Amino acid sequence: MGSEQDLLAIHNLHTGFRIKDSFYNAVDDVSLSLKQNEILAIVGESGCGKSTLATSVIGLHNPNNTNVSGEIIFKDMNLVALNDRAFNTIRGNEIGMIFQDPLSALNPLMKIADQIEEALLYHTNLNKEQRKERVHELLNQVGIKNAKRVARQYPHELSGGMRQRIIIAIALSCKPSIIIADEPTTALDVTIQAQILDLLKELQKESGAGILLITHDLGVVAEMADRVAVMYAGQIVEEAPVVELFQNPLHPYTKSLFKSIPQMDKEADKLQIIKGLVPSLTSLPRKGCRFSNRIPWIDSYHHEEIPKLHEISPGHYVRCTCWKHFYFEEEEGGN
Numbered sequence: 001m002g003s004e005q006d007l008l009a010i011h012n013l014h015t016g017f018r019i020k021d022s023f024y025n026a027v028d029d030v031s032l033s034l035k036q037n038e039i040l041a042i043v044g045e046s047g048c049g050k051s052t053l054a055t056s057v058i059g060l061h062n063p064n065n066t067n068v069s070g071e072i073i074f075k076d077m078n079l080v081a082l083n084d085r086a087f088n089t090i091r092g093n094e095i096g097m098i099f100q101d102p103l104s105a106l107n108p109l110m111k112i113a114d115q116i117e118e119a120l121l122y123h124t125n126l127n128k129e130q131r132k133e134r135v136h137e138l139l140n141q142v143g144i145k146n147a148k149r150v151a152r153q154y155p156h157e158l159s160g161g162m163r164q165r166i167i168i169a170i171a172l173s174c175k176p177s178i179i180i181a182d183e184p185t186t187a188l189d190v191t192i193q194a195q196i197l198d199l200l201k202e203l204q205k206e207s208g209a210g211i212l213l214i215t216h217d218l219g220v221v222a223e224m225a226d227r228v229a230v231m232y233a234g235q236i237v238e239e240a241p242v243v244e245l246f247q248n249p250l251h252p253y254t255k256s257l258f259k260s261i262p263q264m265d266k267e268a269d270k271l272q273i274i275k276g277l278v279p280s281l282t283s284l285p286r287k288g289c290r291f292s293n294r295i296p297w298i299d300s301y302h303h304e305e306i307p308k309l310h311e312i313s314p315g316h317y318v319r320c321t322c323w324k325h326f327y328f329e330e331e332e333g334g335n
């Protein structure tokens, strides 16, 4: 699933949190790659481990209560083995970040221009004059028309959409080769969401950066992604190019995500989702497949002891053989 041109190659990543005296993996053996110019979407229900994956890539875990193992290869370095000082030169510089809540990511006491300039001061050798120029250039680049005025304002004086533009400007300030965007538009109204997504896509085209886009919204995936990885309970259950995934979703969990999108001609109570809940970290079955209790009608001999991702067509990976034996009620007998 990786090659030499990968910007980022994640191999067998495990991220476990300490709960009482044991570690529980929120990311469990994830392997993924990201190329230049590519948007890879990570999609899945709340609690499946998307943000834990993102924060593992940028080294934001507290080593006292988190255990990260495996490899995250970026520019011949394994980020998992990097110390904090080395990580500080990469985070916010070569890897930019955009999170869900722009207000909490900004310093309420600092003017916008100073916050963007701070990133430049930390990561570049630009002099004062050049930094000022770059701040205005960045504000223009993220579509802020009255850049001079906004530069002098404080975060609370701006709308949610404007604040997210500022976060994007900060993320872009050092021309990163990778951008990690964790639910970048979830907190915004629908029309503003669309504007921010358009902006991200446009900026990505200009810069050639690779984007790891985390979302629970399949509409955003359809709009933005080149490739998609579907996560369930810490694992990737399906991965495919976006068109392939939408035309031919195979894993029951992926099918269930698609069926759970409200459709105009269906009543909400007729929505099809696989019964049951995403298990919490401490209640996950630690042996065998964590999915089997949600689809009890699959005969036990079909279950793999340690289900693996199988490549069933070029670039399309599905965990185990589940997809061969799964059907929704209306399809019964048809599969």
Ligand SMILES: Nc1ncnc2c1ncn2[C@@H]1O[C@H](COP(=O)(O)OP(=O)(O)OP(=O)(O)O)[C@@H](O)[C@H]1O
Pocket: 017, 018, 019, 026, 044, 045, 046, 047, 048, 049, 050, 051, 052, 053, 216, 280, 281
């Ligand atoms: N610091 C932590 N300590 C213990 N458990 C944690 C910690 N952070 C996350 N978890 C647990 O890890 C699992 C994955 O959480 P994560 O935040 O990565 O999910 P997510 O897919 O980003 O969800 P959402 O869509 O709600 O943002 C959840 O069960 C969560 O409760």
Ligand code: SF4
Pocket: 289, 290, 291, 292, 295, 298, 302, 303, 304, 305, 307, 319, 320, 321, 322, 323
């Ligand atoms: S067929 Fe495989 S993926 Fe599906 S429930 Fe059984 S072990 Fe899990």
Ligand SMILES: [Mg+2]
Pocket: 050, 051, 052, 182
């Ligand atoms: Mg999250």
